[in-house]
Amino acid sequence: MLMSMLMMKMLDPMFDEATVKMLTEDYKDNPFLLATVAEKLTPRGIIEAGIRAELGTTISRPLGSPVVLSPWNKLLLNPCQLFKLPTTNTLEITTGTVIGPRAAKPLRLDIPILITGMSYGGSLSLQMKMALAKGASLAGTATNTGESAVTDEERDSAKYLIGQYNRGGWLSGPEQLGRLDAIEIQLGQGAWGGAVEEPIRHDGIGEHLRRAWRLEKGQDTAVNARMPGKESTRDIIKMVNTMKEQYDVPVGVKIAGSDYIEYELAVIAQTRADYIVIDGAEGGTSAAPPTLEDDMGLPTFHSLVRTVDWLVENGLRDQFTLIIAGGLVTPGHFLKALALGADAVYIGTIALMAALQSQVVKVLPQAPPAQLALYDGKMNDKVDIEKAARHLANFLDSCTAEMKLAVQAAGKNAFSELDRGDLVTVDRELAEFAGIRYAGSHRRPGEQNDYRGWEERDRAGEQPWQQ
Numbered sequence: 170m171l172m173s174m175l176m177m178k179m180l181d182p183m184f185d186e187a188t189v190k191m192l193t194e195d196y197k198d199n200p201f202l203l204a205t206v207a208e209k210l211t212p213r214g215i216i217e218a219g220i221r222a223e224l225g226t227t228i229s230r231p232l233g234s235p236v237v238l239s240p241w242n243k244l245l246l247n248p249c250q251l252f253k254l255p256t257t258n259t260l261e262i263t264t265g266t267v268i269g270p271r272a273a274k275p276l277r278l279d280i281p282i283l284i285t286g287m288s289y290g291g292s293l294s295l296q297m298k299m300a301l302a303k304g305a306s307l308a309g310t311a312t313n314t315g316e317s318a319v320t321d322e323e324r325d326s327a328k329y330l331i332g333q334y335n336r337g338g339w340l341s342g343p344e345q346l347g348r349l350d351a352i353e354i355q356l357g358q359g360a361w362g363g364a365v366e367e368p369i370r371h372d373g374i375g376e377h378l379r380r381a382w383r384l385e386k387g388q389d390t391a392v393n394a395r396m397p398g399k400e401s402t403r404d405i406i407k408m409v410n411t412m413k414e415q416y417d418v419p420v421g422v423k424i425a426g427s428d429y430i431e432y433e434l435a436v437i438a439q440t441r442a443d444y445i446v447i448d449g450a451e452g453g454t455s456a457a458p459p460t461l462e463d464d465m466g467l468p469t470f471h472s473l474v475r476t477v478d479w480l481v482e483n484g485l486r487d488q489f490t491l492i493i494a495g496g497l498v499t500p501g502h503f504l505k506a507l508a509l510g511a512d513a514v515y516i517g518t519i520a521l522m523a524a525l526q527s528q529v530v531k532v533l534p535q536a537p538p539a540q541l542a543l544y545d546g547k548m549n550d551k552v553d554i555e556k557a558a559r560h561l562a563n564f565l566d567s568c569t570a571e572m573k574l575a576v577q578a579a580g581k582n583a584f585s586e587l588d589r590g591d592l593v594t595v596d597r598e599l600a601e602f603a604g605i606r607y608a609g610s611h612r613r614p615g616e617q618n619d620y621r622g623w624e625e626r627d628r629a630g631e632q633p634w635q636q
Contacts, residue, residue, distance in 0.1 A: 217459060229456030231539050232518050233360045234463045237451050237496055239470035243596045244505050245608070248578035255580050259573040263583035266513045268311075268351055268490050269419025269443030276329060276351045276419050278513070279309025280569050281584055282503060284561075285452075285494050285515035286333050286355065286423075288315030290378040291369070291392070292455035294549035295322055297542045300524055302326035303554065304561025308569075313515070316355060316392055318381040319345050333423070334412070336364065336393045339382045343415075351418050351444075354409060356396065357425035359452030359495045362465030364425070367392040373545065402436050409440040419443035419490070426450060426472025426495070427465075431479050438485055446515065447472045449495025453518040455543055469495035470509075474603045477510030486510075500568040504575055508587040509603065523564035524557040 191201045207215060213235065220228050249255065256262060268276035284305045289298045292315055303326045305312040311329035318339040319332055332340050332349040336356075346352055357363040368391045374384065384390055399405055412420045421444035422437050424430075430447070437445055449469025454462075467475075473493045480486040493506050494515035503514050521542050529538040531551045540546040576584060579591050592605045600607035 227458050230459050230462060231454070231456050231543070233453035233457075233496070234451060234459070236463045238468040239449065239451060239496060240594075240596065240599060241470065241502050241505055243599055244592055244594050244605075246501075246504060246508065246575055246579060247591050247593055249580045253580045256577040256582055259570075259577050261582055262573045262576050263585070264569055264573065266490075266585065268492070268513065269421070270490070271488075272419040272443045273417035274350075274419075276311065276331075278311055278329065280565065281507060281511075281513040282308075282565055282568060283310050283331070283492065283513055283515050284312040284520050285517040286313040286315035286331075286353065287455070287517055287521075288317035288333075288335075289320060289323065290317050290374065290382065290544050291315065291337075291367075292544060293542055294544050294546060294552070295320065295377065296549060296552045296554055297521070297524075297557070298323045299326045300552065300554045300557035301520065301561060302330070303558035304520075304524060304565070305329070307558060307562035308565035310565065311350065313353065314340060316340075318383075319348050320381050324348055336396050337369075337382075337390060338393075338397055339390075346412075346416060349416075349418060352412060352416060352420045353423050353446060354396075354412065354421065354442075355423045356405070357423065357448065358454065359425045359448035359450050359466055359469075360454035360457045360462050362425070362457075362461035363427060364394050365461065366394045378544070406436065406439050409437075409442050413441045413443075421446055421490075421492070423448060425452075426467035426469065426476075428467055430467060430472060430475050434476060434479050437489075438483065442489065444490035444492060444512075445476070446492045446494060447476050448515075449473070449493070451496025452494055453496075469493060469497065469506075471602075473506060473509050473511060478604075481510075500571040500575070503568065504572055504584075504587065505592065507584055508589060508591050510589070512585070520561060520564070524561040525552070526560050527556065528553060 187200060191199055196202050217228065264280050266278050266281040268278065284301050287293050289295055299322050302312045302323050306328035311331050312327050313331040314323065314333055316333055316335035316337055324330055329350045331351040331353050332346065333353045333355040334340055369389065371387050371389050382390065396405065396408065399408060409420065409422060420442055422440065422442050423446035424433050426447050426449045449472045450466030451469050476491065480489065490512045491510065492513045492515055493511040497503060497506060497514050497516055498519045506514050525538055525541055528541060532538060532540050532548050536548060540548045541552050543549065572584065576587065579587065581587060589603065589605045593608050594600050594605055595608045597607050597609065
């Protein structure tokens with residue numbers, strides 16, 4: 170108590186002097202100038218300018234961009250109560266999804282929420298990869314190797330493992346690809362502005378990772394901008410089709426969302442791929458240059474709507490399973506993505522946060538929680554793998570339970586039954602873009618519905634308010 174009183178006595182004159190200075194001095198001598206500069210440049214802009222000035226090189230920001238342009242909060246799901254009744258109970262609601270139903274060995278999952286590609290070495294520690302794999306397995310879903318190799322530790326921890334055939338070349342050949350439940354050909358990533366080169370020096374590669382990546386001691390490596398040896402679109406198409414011929418599991422193609430998305434889809438449509446992954450600009454990563462994170466690509470919402478619309482317009486919607494990724498955080502986000510036309514969603518950053526929720530105290534306030542998870546994190550050896558797995562599974566179970574309640578309120582019997590007719594928006598332009606109802610217009614019995622979810626019923630002459 171005495172120490173507290175002494176501190177207050179010492180601080181009072183300093184505070185008084187600063188207050189007088191701020192209220193009386195001209196701006197050039199006023200400490201409040203720092204506040205106005207921060208308002209203009211933003212604290213993030215000032216901090217990143219300082220880092221650039223110190224390093225003089227490309228800087229890297231973990232976990233993706235703070236710029237979120239997907240308007241998920243302007244979309245709402247429609248509950249029904251009288252004209253159509255809610256589903257009797259949540260036990261009737263089916264939550265599962267199938268990746269690549271036409272493949273010889275489809276990937277059948279209990280829930281449509283998957284753990285996205287976060288690589289061992291390029292992104293996360295081996296302990297964190299094991300925790301994610303174990304947590305996903307407990308929840309009945311899949312995890313993803315990311316741009317790395319299949320390790321025994323991750324494979325043994327994962328009930329379902331999707332592997333990325335990547336631009337680093339670390340996951341290839343039957344001894345690796347033959348251990349997977351699905352193959353994902355990684356041609357781009359949202360947080361990296363699509364696909365650019367990423368050199369990796371040998372002194373940042375530990376012994377275990379070096380063996381997994383099959384590198385010689387002292388050998389540098391890299392993620393390439395292009396898939397090695399592929400010099401044309403035709404080469405990419407041939408690569409996908411060759412993969413399909415060699416393996417029975419679903420084969421997919423992952424790209425970053427961009428304003429060229431219809432052109433990119435037109436190329437994928439020429440392949441025999443089973444599924445497509447679209448990674449919106451709001452996706453996360455272990456570290457990427459802020460310009461690529463903040464200023465390139467297409468938001469996840471817009472990427473999803475345009476992908477679904479193009480597939481439908483070209484009669485290809487049933488040919489591909491569609492997985493959407495990039496900044497999806499809540500059960501509401503997941504449901505809205507499914508209603509817009511996705512078959513499943515990938516999550517990354519929020520999965521890490523959920524897995525580590527009780528362990529961040531091990532590093533705070535001395536270090537950020539990322540130091541627990543990253544491959545080069547200074548405190549990644551402190552992760553309790555089993556505890557992290559259990560918390561991730563709890564998070565997924567919680568999300569699924571809330572999603573079932575929302576689907577019950579919508580009067581549906583399965584997550585897969587959601588469509589755009591179950592959505593409404595408070596934004597007229599979004600309504601027009603996504604083909605869903607605008608909340609500012611009245612609905613009257615007998616009127617023509619103006620959103621796509623009811624079009625089939627309208628054509629059949631069925632009145633949606635009559636049971």
